[in-house]
Amino acid sequence: MINLVIDMMGGDNGFKATSEAVKQFLKENDDAVLTLVGNKKNIDEFNGYKNTRLVYSETLLSMDVDPIKALKDDKSSLMVAIKELLNNNFDGIISAGSTGALLTAAIFKVKRIEGIKRPGLITSFPTLLGDKKTVVIDLGANLVNTSEELVQFAKLGKIYYSLVYKVENPSIYQLNNGTEEEKGRDINKEAFQILKNDDSLNFGGNIEARDVLKGTADVVVTDGFSGNIFLKATEGGVKAMSTLLKEAFMKNLGTKICYLLLRKQIKEMKNKMDYKSVGGAMLLGVNKIVVKAHGSSDAKAFLSALNLSKKLAKDNIVEKIKGEIK
Amino acid sequence: MINLVIDMMGGDNGFKATSEAVKQFLKENDDAVLTLVGNKKNIDEFNGYKNTRLVYSETLLSMDVDPIKALKDDKSSLMVAIKELLNNNFDGIISAGSTGALLTAAIFKVKRIEGIKRPGLITSFPTLLGDKKTVVIDLGANLVNTSEELVQFAKLGKIYYSLVYKVENPSIYQLNNGTEEEKGRDINKEAFQILKNDDSLNFGGNIEARDVLKGTADVVVTDGFSGNIFLKATEGGVKAMSTLLKEAFMKNLGTKICYLLLRKQIKEMKNKMDYKSVGGAMLLGVNKIVVKAHGSSDAKAFLSALNLSKKLAKDNIVEKIKGEIK
Numbered sequence: 083m084i085n086l087v088i089d090m091m092g093g094d095n096g097f098k099a100t101s102e103a104v105k106q107f108l109k110e111n112d113d114a115v116l117t118l119v120g121n122k123k124n125i126d127e128f129n130g131y132k133n134t135r136l137v138y139s140e141t142l143l144s145m146d147v148d149p150i151k152a153l154k155d156d157k158s159s160l161m162v163a164i165k166e167l168l169n170n171n172f173d174g175i176i177s178a179g180s181t182g183a184l185l186t187a188a189i190f191k192v193k194r195i196e197g198i199k200r201p202g203l204i205t206s207f208p209t210l211l212g213d214k215k216t217v218v219i220d221l222g223a224n225l226v227n228t229s230e231e232l233v234q235f236a237k238l239g240k241i242y243y244s245l246v247y248k249v250e251n252p253s254i255y256q257l258n259n260g261t262e263e264e265k266g267r268d269i270n271k272e273a274f275q276i277l278k279n280d281d282s283l284n285f286g287g288n289i290e291a292r293d294v295l296k297g298t299a300d301v302v303v304t305d306g307f308s309g310n311i312f313l314k315a316t317e318g319g320v321k322a323m324s325t326l327l328k329e330a331f332m333k334n335l336g337t338k339i340c341y342l343l344l345r346k347q348i349k350e351m352k353n354k355m356d357y358k359s360v361g362g363a364m365l366l367g368v369n370k371i372v373v374k375a376h377g378s379s380d381a382k383a384f385l386s387a388l389n390l391s392k393k394l395a396k397d398n399i400v401e402k403i404k405g406e407i408k
Numbered sequence: 409m410i411n412l413v414i415d416m417m418g419g420d421n422g423f424k425a426t427s428e429a430v431k432q433f434l435k436e437n438d439d440a441v442l443t444l445v446g447n448k449k450n451i452d453e454f455n456g457y458k459n460t461r462l463v464y465s466e467t468l469l470s471m472d473v474d475p476i477k478a479l480k481d482d483k484s485s486l487m488v489a490i491k492e493l494l495n496n497n498f499d500g501i502i503s504a505g506s507t508g509a510l511l512t513a514a515i516f517k518v519k520r521i522e523g524i525k526r527p528g529l530i531t532s533f534p535t536l537l538g539d540k541k542t543v544v545i546d547l548g549a550n551l552v553n554t555s556e557e558l559v560q561f562a563k564l565g566k567i568y569y570s571l572v573y574k575v576e577n578p579s580i581y582q583l584n585n586g587t588e589e590e591k592g593r594d595i596n597k598e599a600f601q602i603l604k605n606d607d608s609l610n611f612g613g614n615i616e617a618r619d620v621l622k623g624t625a626d627v628v629v630t631d632g633f634s635g636n637i638f639l640k641a642t643e644g645g646v647k648a649m650s651t652l653l654k655e656a657f658m659k660n661l662g663t664k665i666c667y668l669l670l671r672k673q674i675k676e677m678k679n680k681m682d683y684k685s686v687g688g689a690m691l692l693g694v695n696k697i698v699v700k701a702h703g704s705s706d707a708k709a710f711l712s713a714l715n716l717s718k719k720l721a722k723d724n725i726v727e728k729i730k731g732e733i734k
Contacts, residue, residue, distance in 0.1 A: 146588065182586075210651055222585055225593045259548055259636040262472065267551045267633060291640035295648040307593060310585040311634050312641045314617035319645020322621040325536055326680060327653065330673035337673065340666035347656035347663065354652060 083115050084395040085172035086371075086388070090120030091142045091159035092179020094378045097124045100178065102381035107388045108133060114392050117172065119163040137166055143179055145377055149186035160184065164191050167370055173395040174371025176362070176387050178379045185223050188365050188372040195400070197407040200224050201367030202235045203306070203374070204242055207316070208354050209297025216299050217243055218257070221313050223365060224306030229272035232256065232303050234407070236283055238366040239301035241406055245397040246390075251284045252300030257308060258288035269305065277303075291315070320355050361390030367403065371395055409441050410721040411498035412697075412714070416446030417468045417485035418505020420704045423450045426504065428707035433714045434459060440718050443498065445489040463492055469505055471703055475512035486510060490517050493696055499721040500697025502688070502713050504705045511549050514691050514698040521726070523733040526550050527693030528561045528632070529700070530568055533642070534680050535623025542625050543569050544583070547639050549691060550632030555598035558582065558629050560733070562609055564692040565627035567732055571723040572716075577610045578626030583634060584614035595631065603629075617641070646681050687716030693729065697721055 090100045097120060104116060108131060117135040118125050121142075128134050139159040143152050155161055160179050164187050167175045175192075177184050185203070194201060202220035209216050219239045220227070227235075236254045243252040256273060258266040263274055265288055277285040289299055291312050304312065327348070331341040341348075362375040362383070371394050375387035416426045423446060430442060434457060443461040444451050447468075454460050465485040469478050481487055486505050490513050493501045501518075503510050511529070520527060528546035535542050545561045545568075546553065553561075562580045569578040582599055584592040589600055591614055603611040615625055617638050630638060653674070657667040667674075688701040688709070697720050701713035 210648055225585070257637065259551070259633060291637045292644040292647065294641075295644050307585060308634060308637050311583065311617045311637045315620075315638045315641035316645040318618040318621050319642040319647075320649050321618065321645075322536055322681065323646050323649035323653075323677070326677040327649075330670060330677055333673055336669045337666075340663075340669055343662045343666055344656060347659055351649070351652040351656055355648065 083113060084392050085115050085117070085170065086391055086395065087117040087119060087163045087167045087172055087175045088388070089159045089163045089175065089177035089179055090118050090125055091139065092177045093375065093384070094145065095178075095380060096142075097121075099379050099381050099384050101127065103384035103388060104128070106381065106385050111392065117163075117166050117170070119159050119166060121159075137162060139163075143183050145180050147180050147183050149180070149182040152180065152183035153187060153190060160187060164188075168192065172370070174373065174391045176373045176375060176384075176391050178375035178377060178384060178387070181222070181374055181377070184372065184374050185365060188368050188370075192368045192370045192372060195367055195369055195404055195407060198367040198403075199234055200227065200231045201365050202238055203309075203363050204239060204366050205313075205363035206246070206361070207295060208356070209295055211297035214297045215247060216294055216297055216302060218294065218302045218304065218309055218312065219366065220304065220306040220309050221363060222306045222310035226307065227269065227305040229269045229276060232269065232273040232305065233276045233280070234367075235303040236277055236285075236301065237406060238403065239303060240283065241399065241402050242364070242366060243300050245394065245399055245402070247300070249300060253284050253286045253298075254301045254303065255286045255289035255299035257291060257294070257302050257304035257312060259290070261288045261290060263287070273303070324352065362387035364390070364394065369400060371400060409439060410718050411441050411443070411496065412717055412721065413443040413445060413489045413493045413498055413501045414714070415485045415489045415501070415503035415505055416444050416451055417465065418503045419701065419710070420471065421504075421706060422468075423447075425705050425707050425710050427453065429710035429714060430454070432707065432711050437718065443489075443492050443496070445485050445492060447485075463488060465489075469509050471506050473506050473509050475506070475508035478506065478509035479513060479516060486513060494518065498696070500699065500717045502699045502701060502710075502717050504701035504703060504710060504713070507548070507700055507703070510698065510700050511691060514694050514696075518694045518696045518698060521693055521695055521730055521733060524693040524729075525560055526553065526557045527691050528564055529635075529689050530565060530692050531639075531689035532572070532687070533621060534682070535621055537623035540623045541573060542620055542623055542628060544620065544628045544630065544635055544638065545692065546630060546632040546635050547689060548632045548636035552633065553595065553631040555595045555602060558595060558599040558631065559602045559606070560693075561629040562603055562611075562627065563732060564729065565629060566609065567725065567728050568690070568692060569626050571720065571725055571728070573626070575626055579610050579612045579624075580627045580629065581612045581615035581625035583617060583620070583628050583630035583638060585616070587614045587616060589613070599629070650678065688713035690716070690720065695726060697726060
């Protein structure tokens, strides 16, 4: 059995989103036990459900809590969940709450795998190549990274991509301000040389931010600050276009009729560019599976984070990373 | 009279785009003299045109030329143009050629204004607030910046925004991985404190990459590497949505008819998100006006770069920066 701990209270939509997702997950899976952590008055709803354990917490961390302060609030759903994870040696934890608090708790409490310099936050991006996904690591678990850390992100990304997308030797690219070998800051130039000379990696070179969604790369490595800018700027570009599209359709009766005709395609398009549908982001390099569902997760998004976590637990990703990084 | 030097050969579309733009510019303006630099067989077409000077160059720098090598190719259209600019003490130069070569030539030959630590590349972004633009500096003239340099970018951005958009005390934001005061790398935290305590600046705090296109900020400051990632990731997000939109319209006869109905709105939408229409990027902080038109500039984009350059020359932007930075 896979054992996962769920922070039921985190996220903009709180218990409403997580409870619906958990119910659906339990319907579809009978090989996982979920430890549900949340306020008594909420989670008692799950009393009598099969394959669940209920653990009560008292407080809820706000989405913009100071991560270091969060560590001390040991009655919060997140910190109780972390304790459950560690005391019972369970497989993983999923939360839609504050990213900073989850990452800080994971790094300080769950702790890094031996040999890992810095854990990295990874997620899948949609691409223009049909169902093909591109993963990017690190999306913001770090602020500043060394070239050695970038190389380690490449190795972590390779393991993740192989397991999730069944690609044996995924292509690795470095996010940079140009494709030429000599482009970028010192860390990028150094990382390029190490990646190029590592025969175990299928290194494709540098990639520019505008080309990531084209789907050329399987894995893109970046320092955490740039990765965070990349993630949010891409989101901003996509959202701006969605907003303008909506305005265009509301112009007159003819365009409104078109909206009805195109509704299905537009929905497909939105789903395609919706990184929430891919299951959240995982912190790679700590001793457990730590999955951050998007803060604004609805039930569907949270469910996909649960499914991703179970899959990664079944695939033994943490043990695979331990085997690889020595 | 304003005196501008034009690299007629640079850019993916070369002389075809620049010549058409120059003809249009000459039709619309009689208060500027253009020094056209290019191959004899091309630019002789302008023989007899009013308000033009023709200067022949022999070679053309490729778009991915090594910038340091480019400096030595003194028969290239770019380097001849730079020489004309300096020898005649003209107002500015416009090129659609290699960004790296133009910036390097500008920094080494045109040179920094006294007191400027690092020049910064600035451009205007469209926003969801109607015609409102947001400018971002630095978009990649630098790789690594100090907090003092970020603060100087804020001052340069303020001067630029005031002149171009007639806003007296534009709002300044710092691109960061979160909005809270304590977010970001050390340079971001330091810059935040300096910006906050500078009474001459209308500092609004940090801004996340996903919010820039919403149009809250007038000026956004960032280190050059992050700015470059921001620019290209935004472009990637917008382009991915455009591509998917096109596919959606090609699905069947009904959706194709819709395309005909929505064509005007879609064109408006594309124009709105087309940063090429805003006139290129300017390197702020050197002793002349240096405008980089987008590499894939068509005549319209190059014309808008010419208009921007003339406007900035009329507004005496270089002198204003000299007055401000001491």
